[in-house]
Amino acid sequence: METATEKLRLSQISPRIMQSEIRSMTVECDRLGGINLAQGVCDTEVPSAVVENAIKAIHDGHNIYTRLDGIAPLREAIARKLAHYNGIQADPDSEVLVTSGATGALYAACLALFDPGDEVVLFEPFYGYHVNTLLSLRIQPIAVPMAMHTWEIDFDVLRTAITPRTRAIIVNSPSNPCGKVFTRSELEQIAVLAEEHDLFILTDEIYEYFLFDGTKHISPASLPGMAERTITISGLSKTFSITGWRIGYLTANKRWLASIGYFHDLTYVCAPSPFQYGSAAGLVEMTDTFYNEMAVEYQAKRDLLCGALQDAGFTPSIPPGAYYVLADVSSVPGATAKEKARNLLASTGVAGVAGTAFFTGGRGENILRFCFAKRDADLQRACNLLRDYRA
Incomplete structure (x- = not known):
């Protein structure tokens, strides 16, 4: 007996809502055993x-x-x-x-x-x-x-x-x-x-x-x-x-x-x-001191990552807040930002996420987003890997 297809279907909106590129890169990073700077998981100590x-x-x-x-x-x-x-x-x-x-x-x-x-x-x-x-x-x-x-x-x-x-x-x-x-x-x-x-x-x-x-x-x-x-x-x-x-x-x-x-x-x-x-x-x-010290700690993480991205030949936009960096990665091989993200992960073991996840109209194809909310040892290792990158 054939399965009916007229009513057994996805909703009209489902094809427009796909798994986020952030989650896709996390899966790929896990598969390769890389360092995940793609997802904002905030992998630091809990008070x-x-x-x-x-x-x-x-x-x-x-x-x-x-x-x-x-x-x-x-x-x-x-x-x-x-x-x-x-x-x-x-x-x-x-x-x-x-x-x-x-x-x-x-x-x-x-x-x-x-x-x-x-x-x-x-x-x-x-x-x-x-x-x-x-x-x-x-x-x-x-x-x-x-x-x-x-x-x-x-x-x-x-x-x-x-x-x-x-x-x-x-x-x-x-x-x-x-x-x-x-x-x-x-x-x-x-x-x-x-x-x-x-x-x-x-x-x-x-x-x-x-x-x-x-x-x-x-x-x-x-x-x-x-x-x-x-x-x-x-x-x-x-x-x-x-x-x-x-x-x-x-x-x-x-x-x-x-x-x-x-x-x-x-x-x-x-x-x-x-x-x-x-x-x-x-x-x-938690007092104001906790929040102020956290901001100082994360500013140091930001500066560490932005320095490594610059050393890798990329151009980061220095953020005044949050814990992400958008960087121009035009030198990374790939026709699209998704390809560039995967090629960079394969070359360095460091995962970023395609800039097109955050833009419309074709913008963001040369941009990747990196997250620096990581434990110091993991962030330092990611920065060392990025500094060693050669396109």
Whole structure:
């Protein structure tokens, strides 16, 4: 008996959503036993307080579902942190949602706020999960290119990108993949457009503590008049090196948060309970000194990697934030960035990811992204291998 094919098929959106090139390079790197600078796994030490309190929570029996918005100690710690660091006042009982990673926060927010056919503007180079989350929900991403290497925004182009179907602008600062940190002036100009066109601002601030050369982080929700229309997304994955724990959070006006929380519950139920306790302890016990020292440590990692890339004959764009470097690798053989990434991995044992994962319109074919959130010994070994590279 033949299998019917009319209804046994993939959805219309499935062919447009492929496994990310980042994950593909991770698989290839694992196959070859290389050093993975492709994926932002943040392979550094977890603070002991975070680990110990997660283990304690398991032994204490905190292994069942939590409230859909997360445990009270974590929500309260997030609210204090938002007030202290971000200049955002949030009620932990009605305006803070603990999520299954920042990606879970974005997904739930998009389900709650947007309809199929709506448009959301974001800046290019972009994080692929932002684009593919929108596409998976039949929301149209509209990419506004930033100037290559300087990552400056052309606000005339941004204004032109806004149409009657536009519902929001996504800001990612510090940015994955280019490390751009949006200035107060840029955020104020975006805020003017958001108010003029009555748009939401979705801001992904997961790298908010990874700041270099004296750069300062500014949360859009802290700007005058922006709190009600801003959905602030962040998490502990990068800061505490717990990317596999899936502890993110979102803060928004209570007018929006209840619906966002419902869709997060529907999709994920809750973030892992014992990991919430460990994360809460980390937020309580880590002082400003911890975050400042982390920034100094990562700036040294950045400088080490950028120096090795230059020695290899590549041209890195020095990032002021986050923990990625985009580098021009025109000298690496290959007709496409994907081929260049695989050829470099085969030649050096170091994995980067194709720049085309972060651009539209054929841009990024001579660019690779490298991650420097690695243990010192592994990063040093990768840098030594890159310095030995000869095209």
